[in-house]
Amino acid sequence: MKAGNTAELNVQNKIALNLRGFKDFFIGILYLLPSLLLLGIFIFYPMIKTFYLSVFLTDQQGNPAAYVGLENYRYLLTDPGFLHSFKATVLFVLYTVPSSIIIALFLALLTNEKLKGIGLFRTLFSSTMGISVAASSVIWLFLFNPSIGMLNQILTMFHLPTFHWLQDPDSAIIAVSITTVWMNIGFAYLILLGGLQNIPADLYEQANVTGTGYWYQLFKITIPMLSPTLFFISTVTLINAFQTFGQIDILTKGGPSNATNLIVYSIYQDAFVNYRLGEASAQVVLLFFCMIFITFIQFKLGEKKVHYQ
Amino acid sequence: MKKVELQNIVKRYDNQHLAVSDINLTIEPGEFFVLVGPSGCGKSTMLRMIAGLETITEGELRIGEKTATHLPPSKRDLSMVFQNYALYPHLTVEQNIAFGLHTKGLNKIERKNRCEEVAEMLGLASYLKRKPKQLSGGQRQRVALARAIASQSPICLMDEPLSNLDAKLRAHMRSEIKHLQQKLGMTLIYVTHDQVEAMTMADRMMILKDGKIQQVGKPLDIYNRPANRFVAEFIGTPPMNILPAVYDKGSNQLLIDEQRALTSFSHDFKADMDVFIGIRPEHITFASEDDTPNTLRGIVYHSEILGNETITDVELGPVKCLVRQSGQQLFSPGQEVAVSFPEEYIQFFDSNGDSLQAKRNEGNKVRVG
Amino acid sequence: MKKVELQNIVKRYDNQHLAVSDINLTIEPGEFFVLVGPSGCGKSTMLRMIAGLETITEGELRIGEKTATHLPPSKRDLSMVFQNYALYPHLTVEQNIAFGLHTKGLNKIERKNRCEEVAEMLGLASYLKRKPKQLSGGQRQRVALARAIASQSPICLMDEPLSNLDAKLRAHMRSEIKHLQQKLGMTLIYVTHDQVEAMTMADRMMILKDGKIQQVGKPLDIYNRPANRFVAEFIGTPPMNILPAVYDKGSNQLLIDEQRALTSFSHDFKADMDVFIGIRPEHITFASEDDTPNTLRGIVYHSEILGNETITDVELGPVKCLVRQSGQQLFSPGQEVAVSFPEEYIQFFDSNGDSLQAKRNEGNKVRVG
Amino acid sequence: MRIVKSIIVYSLLLVSASLILFPIVYTLMVSFMTGGEVLQGHFLPEHMTLENYRSAFQKVPLLHYLVNSFIVSLVVMVGQLIVSSLAAFAFVFIPFKGRNAMFLLFLSTMMIPWEATMIPNFITVSNFGWINTIAGLTVPFFALAFGTFLLRQNFKTIPKELDEATQIAGMNRFQFFIRVVLPISKTSLVSLGAYGFLTTWNMYLWPLLVTNNDKVRTIQIGLKEMQSQEVATQWGVVMAAVIIVILPTLILLFAGQKQLQKGLMDGALK
Amino acid sequence: GCGNQTSGQNSEGSDAKNGSDNGKTKVVFWHAMGGDLKPVLENIVKKFNEKHPDIEVDPVFQGTYEEALTKYRSVGGTKNAPAIIQTFEVGTKYMIDSGYIQPVQKFIDQDHYDINQWEPNIRKYYQVNGKQYSMPFNSSTPVLVYNKDAFKKAGLDPNKPPQTYSELMEDAKKLTVKSGNKTAQYGFSMLNYGWFFEELLAEQGAYYVNHKNGRAKQATKAAFNGPEGVKVFNLLNNMNKDGSFFNVGSNWDDIRAAFVSGKVAMYLDSSSGINSIVDNSKFSVGAGYLPHPDGKDPQGVVIGGASLWMSKGIGDKKQQAAWEFMKYLASPEVQAEWHTKSGYFAINPKAYDSEIVKEQHKKYPQLETTVNQLHDTKSTPATQGALISVFPESRQKVVTALEKLYQGGDPQQLLDEAAKDTDRAMEIANKTKK
Numbered sequence A: 001m002k003a004g005n006t007a008e009l010n011v012q013n014k015i016a017l018n019l020r021g022f023k024d025f026f027i028g029i030l031y032l033l034p035s036l037l038l039l040g041i042f043i044f045y046p047m048i049k050t051f052y053l054s055v056f057l058t059d060q061q062g063n064p065a066a067y068v069g070l071e072n073y074r075y076l077l078t079d080p081g082f083l084h085s086f087k088a089t090v091l092f093v094l095y096t097v098p099s100s101i102i103i104a105l106f107l108a109l110l111t112n113e114k115l116k117g118i119g120l121f122r123t124l125f126s127s128t129m130g131i132s133v134a135a136s137s138v139i140w141l142f143l144f145n146p147s148i149g150m151l152n153q154i155l156t157m158f159h160l161p162t163f164h165w166l167q168d169p170d171s172a173i174i175a176v177s178i179t180t181v182w183m184n185i186g187f188a189y190l191i192l193l194g195g196l197q198n199i200p201a202d203l204y205e206q207a208n209v210t211g212t213g214y215w216y217q218l219f220k221i222t223i224p225m226l227s228p229t230l231f232f233i234s235t236v237t238l239i240n241a242f243q244t245f246g247q248i249d250i251l252t253k254g255g256p257s258n259a260t261n262l263i264v265y266s267i268y269q270d271a272f273v274n275y276r277l278g279e280a281s282a283q284v285v286l287l288f289f290c291m292i293f294i295t296f297i298q299f300k301l302g303e304k305k306v307h308y309q
Numbered sequence B, C: 001m002k003k004v005e006l007q008n009i010v011k012r013y014d015n016q017h018l019a020v021s022d023i024n025l026t027i028e029p030g031e032f033f034v035l036v037g038p039s040g041c042g043k044s045t046m047l048r049m050i051a052g053l054e055t056i057t058e059g060e061l062r063i064g065e066k067t068a069t070h071l072p073p074s075k076r077d078l079s080m081v082f083q084n085y086a087l088y089p090h091l092t093v094e095q096n097i098a099f100g101l102h103t104k105g106l107n108k109i110e111r112k113n114r115c116e117e118v119a120e121m122l123g124l125a126s127y128l129k130r131k132p133k134q135l136s137g138g139q140r141q142r143v144a145l146a147r148a149i150a151s152q153s154p155i156c157l158m159d160e161p162l163s164n165l166d167a168k169l170r171a172h173m174r175s176e177i178k179h180l181q182q183k184l185g186m187t188l189i190y191v192t193h194d195q196v197e198a199m200t201m202a203d204r205m206m207i208l209k210d211g212k213i214q215q216v217g218k219p220l221d222i223y224n225r226p227a228n229r230f231v232a233e234f235i236g237t238p239p240m241n242i243l244p245a246v247y248d249k250g251s252n253q254l255l256i257d258e259q260r261a262l263t264s265f266s267h268d269f270k271a272d273m274d275v276f277i278g279i280r281p282e283h284i285t286f287a288s289e290d291d292t293p294n295t296l297r298g299i300v301y302h303s304e305i306l307g308n309e310t311i312t313d314v315e316l317g318p319v320k321c322l323v324r325q326s327g328q329q330l331f332s333p334g335q336e337v338a339v340s341f342p343e344e345y346i347q348f349f350d351s352n353g354d355s356l357q358a359k360r361n362e363g364n365k366v367r368v369g
Numbered sequence D: 001m002r003i004v005k006s007i008i009v010y011s012l013l014l015v016s017a018s019l020i021l022f023p024i025v026y027t028l029m030v031s032f033m034t035g036g037e038v039l040q041g042h043f044l045p046e047h048m049t050l051e052n053y054r055s056a057f058q059k060v061p062l063l064h065y066l067v068n069s070f071i072v073s074l075v076v077m078v079g080q081l082i083v084s085s086l087a088a089f090a091f092v093f094i095p096f097k098g099r100n101a102m103f104l105l106f107l108s109t110m111m112i113p114w115e116a117t118m119i120p121n122f123i124t125v126s127n128f129g130w131i132n133t134i135a136g137l138t139v140p141f142f143a144l145a146f147g148t149f150l151l152r153q154n155f156k157t158i159p160k161e162l163d164e165a166t167q168i169a170g171m172n173r174f175q176f177f178i179r180v181v182l183p184i185s186k187t188s189l190v191s192l193g194a195y196g197f198l199t200t201w202n203m204y205l206w207p208l209l210v211t212n213n214d215k216v217r218t219i220q221i222g223l224k225e226m227q228s229q230e231v232a233t234q235w236g237v238v239m240a241a242v243i244i245v246i247l248p249t250l251i252l253l254f255a256g257q258k259q260l261q262k263g264l265m266d267g268a269l270k
Numbered sequence E: 001g002c003g004n005q006t007s008g009q010n011s012e013g014s015d016a017k018n019g020s021d022n023g024k025t026k027v028v029f030w031h032a033m034g035g036d037l038k039p040v041l042e043n044i045v046k047k048f049n050e051k052h053p054d055i056e057v058d059p060v061f062q063g064t065y066e067e068a069l070t071k072y073r074s075v076g077g078t079k080n081a082p083a084i085i086q087t088f089e090v091g092t093k094y095m096i097d098s099g100y101i102q103p104v105q106k107f108i109d110q111d112h113y114d115i116n117q118w119e120p121n122i123r124k125y126y127q128v129n130g131k132q133y134s135m136p137f138n139s140s141t142p143v144l145v146y147n148k149d150a151f152k153k154a155g156l157d158p159n160k161p162p163q164t165y166s167e168l169m170e171d172a173k174k175l176t177v178k179s180g181n182k183t184a185q186y187g188f189s190m191l192n193y194g195w196f197f198e199e200l201l202a203e204q205g206a207y208y209v210n211h212k213n214g215r216a217k218q219a220t221k222a223a224f225n226g227p228e229g230v231k232v233f234n235l236l237n238n239m240n241k242d243g244s245f246f247n248v249g250s251n252w253d254d255i256r257a258a259f260v261s262g263k264v265a266m267y268l269d270s271s272s273g274i275n276s277i278v279d280n281s282k283f284s285v286g287a288g289y290l291p292h293p294d295g296k297d298p299q300g301v302v303i304g305g306a307s308l309w310m311s312k313g314i315g316d317k318k319q320q321a322a323w324e325f326m327k328y329l330a331s332p333e334v335q336a337e338w339h340t341k342s343g344y345f346a347i348n349p350k351a352y353d354s355e356i357v358k359e360q361h362k363k364y365p366q367l368e369t370t371v372n373q374l375h376d377t378k379s380t381p382a383t384q385g386a387l388i389s390v391f392p393e394s395r396q397k398v399v400t401a402l403e404k405l406y407q408g409g410d411p412q413q414l415l416d417e418a419a420k421d422t423d424r425a426m427e428i429a430n431k432t433k434k
């Protein structure tokens, strides 16, 4: 009898749990509704259109003209130009993401101290995020200028070899990376600083009392406790790096010899200069899946290591 | 073994809230020093200043023979149990305990051993792999304690380290801590609000109120010869009874009200002086006849049994006093009783609350037999 | 005034750590119910299940007359003091206390009044404008308490709400809480590790161990008639002495060792039965001659004075026992003494630890008068 | 000891600051130069001239554009904060089925290069009749996976006891959101706000697409209007405009910092 | 300031138009004239509006030509389309094919407007199959810009710029100044920009694509990888190898800075950029014709810049008003103003007779050289310019080829690659054409 009773109870439990789950689902969706609606209209719908276009050849006005199946993809995957773009993109990501984060972290750690005038430095360090891609690219264009650029002038001043920054394929990608890192620093810095300040002070108090040194605390407390923020900023920087466009357009236009022809720039070219929307769409789709894959991996590996309160 | 010296220490928060004022104190090497006082009196603040976690607004702190007023915490070579534990949420219990042990020059195996040993001692052995949030409150507190113990620093600060433990475990911990402190010769500064802890563990203790020292001394001395009313009432549960009285020079009596007066005492008062009579509940006895000296009549207001003892609240005219007896002997409210105040246990305080016989009372009975 | 009923409640964390197992319990409306047990036994877990903060793995919970197993916490109309306070860091003390009061339909002025009233009662009046971070540990705890009290919900859960307060304040709080509980007719479920709290405040109390109920009953009943060795040792400080003995049918004696035996007791044992003799330290007396029944000879191992009482550890051959006397009477170690065990205070437990006379002992002396 | 430490820290700060600021300082210098000086590669202007600033204001209705930019950025910022925080709240505090999948779906939108969505969105917006309106400039950016992600990461660090205490207090989820979660997360809200504001402030192509006249056009278009393609650009003027454009954002950042700091002082957990 | 006023008026005007009809016909004019040209253009528009009370032209800056076209693609053929859009010369074929535009020939015929008063070389670029499609507006050609002071220093005649490839190479070598192992001054430079390559090709009378530069019929294959193209590449390659060529990349400002700062002594620039170069340089600046290979007869240059296109489907009234505006722009007075203030050619040569132009030419004699060069051009399909819809893409391929050339690539091979890519682009474009 008692057994029957418990069984019945458990069934009731399950029903109640389901009900609660259903309600939670409903409420959850309610909170997500504005986002879902807007994303649906402004992202998913265009994206579906992109998928659709990617199996067509389009006319110059961007309308589908001839169905070609996966031909666009096949072409891209065998096109040395696209593969080169892909390689350049990966290289660019490797150059910019870790360095942006490390520099920003360094600055954030530096300004996390309580010192006089630190507010000013904090503003200065985050200031690069206040400058548009277009403006900063133009500024750097001047700095990189082979004849009058300040960088070369400074290098000459210290009797160092100068570079044809943007004219040499090898240095061009580095130049673009420097620009990008500079632009990234402001925001990454701000976010990391916020993360640092959210770490409860008593953990450091304890560690100080224990007599542990700076580096030990950095690696045993700061980094682990900062992991959600680090995880966030690295994901975002990564995604942004994959989508870099503005600085390329102004600094190099993808050159020299396609050295900085990153995928998104190549997409832009195909869609808005060459009027081949089908091919551009196929590139978008490829980039999209590639990034989904990378981010998914990052989440699988990252979220586990990330510590939340 | 290091000495800790505080000279004219003052602490002000945000330049306004005065938390600790003008503390002068020397804690001897290897001493078990207990800090007690009401909530918010500045105990944690003092501890945190010694640890170097709060700046010292004024005064000088010396640790060992060195001035340490501005020494960073990591250079003070001490360990601490925080009132709110301060466990690392991202580390397991084991890692929490072993945190920073490498600074003591221990290798991996030694660290592991030390950690296991301490965990064993504090009953945490089966939780070593858990994260703090998977622990109960008491378990967390023990982890914090374990961490401090494991470091075996010459000075250890503990801020209410046993507050979340049950009586039994607490008794066990008390003896373990005391034992360890003696074995390692640690200088231990210990904040507690538990009187049993203070009385049984302290070599010396200090009573703090509103950031000011009230009394420093051996626990028994303080219990027996409180320096003022505050200490008298603060130490001992239930607290000492304090009855206002006026000295009548003519009859050489201390009048509580018209019908009640103490007649037998050995202290000289000034005429018409306002006096407070202090007597601990356990020193009052129920008298069968009221012809013995210092016996007062009263009416039982309330009586309750706490397991092994009975607390009775007796109304003596305008004032009330608590009587504590061992055993379970309930009185019914309204019952008339006579209580007697043995002369040797009576304390007197002046109208400022200061003890009138702080010096005089040496001869208090501490029988060894 | 609401009843709380737990039926076959089981809690497993992460589907593995069993924290609470098969609890059946009814807490009556308006009852002051205290939960005690060693650290990690599942007290907080139980409270959190009642509050709806942990899912109930198995079983049913009823609050009032309604099934509440899956009711969200906000629908349960109860208040709670969290073991780690859970104060809102961004709100001032005042805002923390008043938090959520508007859901009770109070207007601004009422909220303010209620808040001030409670703050006054808990001695927080001068901290109302501060943020939690600027408070001492005990002050924070009082804010947490104030928040729960201010809400005046019919059911209130408190998880060690006084653990960070000093004895005096704690005594004050105890009476305030008790008073309030009675005034408002709250059903109060109270977790504590403080025996005095448990004994003085509880209408009924429950002892938990490893997630299992050991005994439920009135505090005095539990003190006097512990259901098993665990309860006997857990309740009471210092704990009850437990001495192993063997029943010798021939001499009708309980042998502790060759030289020591109890001769006078009113319980029937089986031949050669292993028995545990339990007696509380305060019930043992020092005997001048050893011809009274149940008098054993021993040697003083250690003796200490705790203000108003003396605890002496006496070696009785292979076992030790604690003796507690009121007054300050130190023995020196090594001294020979005789202790006697009054028949009426002796408890017997079988080898499983269960009490042999749980039912029998009704007549225990609770003298009124 | 402390002094040595602060000397080291300060010198590191100064070095880093000068490295980071160099391009901006250079811009400032260029903004005071005449065209020839710029092209001749000077670092310091020969004579400080404010001519460039004057002509920047003259050529383009900079002030009007600045006001537009300000309004648009503000609206986007507020919209993003509302929409993202609602979503992030759901992802952290409402345990509904499929929320991880949903979150990944959200994240996936971050991977879509916005160039790919630009044209369809332009058509959508013109179908809505939003050309030349604030709505057209702002609404498409309200939903921001990135912002949701940022806030989610931050909400996750809020101790769950606070959620519990709020539930016990009989408050519903939305009240918890408004009264506890948002105030405690002030830091990230300010960060996200700054981000949203500045990215909108820096937007160029979209405002160019959805506006046809000066009425709602924003400052970045103004910057572009100062540059020419084949004919020589007056870089001094452009840089003067860049400085004018950076200035409000820097002020905003500075104020934000102050606010942030204040928020941290009393909002810090524990 | 005055800019402010202009814009205020504009926005007010457009507001009124959108709301109620106040009797004025509104002509929206999308242009890409940023920088100093914007106020010039706006001023012209303002004057027109004052003269024509029934018409209101609303000039709207739409970013670069590419950006404006991107937007036009979405609104083309709808009533949201602007009445007039300014598009670069390489977009000509694209615009013709798009089906969104109304050839101005219709109005020329209607009005019996005399287009022969226009500069023939400019007019012909935008004339396809005998039909005038768009209205030429801002036009430029390449010129050789050089540093007269440097010429003197190198012992060269500052009034005799090099004419042939070999002269160019020799002069460049002489102008190259080394200090240590660093080059202080290079002889020559050319922007990595397809346009200059096209010009050097046209100068030799060579076609860029087949079918007479696509003017006989739809082009299907690239032709620029012929011997003439290789000659150009060889020239650049040789100069690059002997160290007299300075590679500044693909940015206009970089090359101008190189010249102004004295890093480069000669370079190719657009005629429209000369004014400011002269203004900004501390030395005296000379201008010469585009060089040609030895022994070949120079054919002249192709016009660059942009023209104005009229939209289809916006109603007769608007089209008529737009035409009115276009005519106004082509008038000698306006052209004179435009020429002097922008540096672009006057499409109506009568403008050159006006006083202000004469004054301007006195001040900037270099401008005269550019005008003369244009006049000396022989009008052939080669100098009329190629007609292909994928021109921007093809240009890009040529730029890549140039960049690779400076990295040490083989000229013929690089050109063949660029040609192949152009072929593919054309093939797809032709395939998808409706």
Ligand SMILES: Nc1ncnc2c1ncn2[C@@H]1O[C@H](COP(=O)(O)OP(=O)(O)OP(=O)(O)O)[C@@H](O)[C@H]1O
Pocket: B133, B134, B135, B136, B137, B138, B139, B164, C013, C014, C017, C018, C019, C037, C038, C039, C040, C041, C042, C043, C044, C045, C046, C083, C193
């Ligand atoms: N989140 C969790 N995951 C796993 N185990 C847990 C978790 N929370 C608590 N426990 C375990 O459940 C048991 C009961 O915990 P609970 O917090 O109820 O103890 P408690 O009786 O309140 O103890 P204390 O007096 O120390 O607070 C403990 O052993 C604890 O380690």
Ligand SMILES: Nc1ncnc2c1ncn2[C@@H]1O[C@H](COP(=O)(O)OP(=O)(O)OP(=O)(O)O)[C@@H](O)[C@H]1O
Pocket: B013, B014, B017, B018, B019, B037, B038, B039, B040, B041, B042, B043, B044, B045, B046, B083, C133, C134, C135, C136, C137, C138, C139, C164
């Ligand atoms: N950060 C702070 N800012 C301002 N006042 C503070 C701060 N920290 C503590 N105080 C105040 O200083 C006084 C002493 O605090 P302290 O923490 O030392 O008390 P305590 O003796 O440890 O009390 P408890 O037993 O309650 O923990 C208290 O009144 C408290 O409100």
Ligand SMILES: [Mg+2]
Pocket: B043, B044, B045, B083, B159, C136, C137, C138
């Ligand atoms: Mg404290």
Ligand SMILES: [Mg+2]
Pocket: B136, B137, B138, C043, C044, C045, C083, C159
């Ligand atoms: Mg607990």
